[in-house]
Amino acid sequence: MDIPADPVQRAFLGVEKSVLDNRWISRLDQAGQNRALAMSQMHGLPDLIARVLAGRGVTVDEAVEFLDPTLRSLMPDPYKLTDCEKAAKRIADAINTRQQVAIFGDYDVDGASSSALMYRFLSHFGVTSEIYIPDRVFEGYGPNPAAMDQLIDNGARLIVTVDCGSTSHEALAAAAKRHVDVVVIDHHQVTHDLPPCHALVNPNREDDLSGQGHLCAAGVVFLVLVATLRLLREAGHPKARSIDLLQWLDIVALATVCDVVPLKGLNRAYVVKGLIAARHQGNAGLSALFRKAGLAGPVTPYHFGFLIGPRINAGGRISDAALGSRLLTLDDTGEAEAIAERLDELNRDRQVMEANMLQEAEAEAYAEYGDGSGASVIVTAHEKWHPGIVGLIAARLKEKFKRPAFAIAFDPNGKGTGSGRSINGFDMGKMVRAAVDEGLLVKGGGHAMAAGLTVERDKLGRLRGFFSERAEKTVAALV
CATH class of the missing domain: 3.10.310.30 (Diaminopimelate Epimerase; Chain A, domain 1)
Known part of the structure; x- marks a missing residue:
């Protein structure tokens, strides 16, 4: 077969025949080649790095931020998210009036992380809050009317749902019927038919123009907390100056990696800065899991995705779904060690069950397809x-x-x-x-x-x- 004359199709790095008898050609089209060349010349990047960036769709102007993402340059004004200002004002009001808050989360890592973020924030301001994670088997995903009633009966005057709630019309209607506000903070796709709630902060709702649809729920929660803290500082709340949200970026990074959202834009800053926070081991729960997983060396995305995430998920998959969120809220090292040990045991049980189920699933897939x-x-x-x-x-x-x-x-x-x-x-x-x-x-x-x-x-x-x-x-x- 004749080799195309197009320079893009020339053998890449001069490899006409590899060990496996393959000819290497560039995956970039001519526009991509030009973009890589411009990056290399304008920013002094090595050719191979410029090619990788171009292959990932990074533009010449985005290259520097992509390689060195910062919150300062990538974080939007939280109010650009539809309903974020409304949600922040309602949460700030609950803090100022010391209302009891219930946090309803999902049972995966993103849900646990989002719940822990909200819990830690409210706890700093002395607000009594309760985390409720539904049972995966008996309750399924998202808020349900019975759970809403239970939280209200327990004293909740505000319910914040995280990583869920965007399509929970019946449950949110039940809360509204009892005159309790619900703030939904989510990232799952939602139709134009929005549930009855005080505020719905979801960058994937149809009328949101923030451009932050790639965030996981914890990433959205963080933006809501930034907005809430701004309101509290403007109002002169005595505890508003003594809180540093950046210390919790390790939790945001954990959720971002484990929810497998695109590592672009603000997500890159979340992960890069969150890894720095994680290496300081300021979160007792994460530190206990690091030890249980036998972590050696600095924390990396691999450790979050393949060592820590599966252990946090194990509770929600086959046992107590609240274990993961509880662990991430702890400052007591002894309690953290006990929960980490339990999650490690559950993860081993999960691995055995998964292996058996996978064998059956693959057999069915081959038979069917x-x-x-x-x-x-x-x-x-x-x-x-x-x-x-x-x-x-x-x-x-x-x-x-x-x-x-x-x-x-x-x-x-x-x-x-x-x-x-x-x-x-x-x-x-x-x-x-x-x-x-x-x-x-x-x-x-x-x-x-x-x-x-x-x-x-x-x-x-x-x-x-x-x-x-x-x-x-x-x-x-x-x-």
């Missing part, structure tokens, strides 16, 4: 799977088959709890919401790269067909 090359979406299901681990199975299937994938655990009554993981370029959350609109799901939601759903057994076949048809063209162009 062959090698997966002809599939657009992989959907597996089983009556004996643990619903807390289906997200991990979906992630493994996605990696193996290079397709968006779902794993669904059905209970004896035919109700399935499922989780999905997507590939770059395919919006899974949008597809799941469309299935809800079609009446194929009891409920469902998520964001571009991950989603959760509840489905009845007799609709599984139709759901498979809907997902396959909906994703066919887009996935075919991506793989």
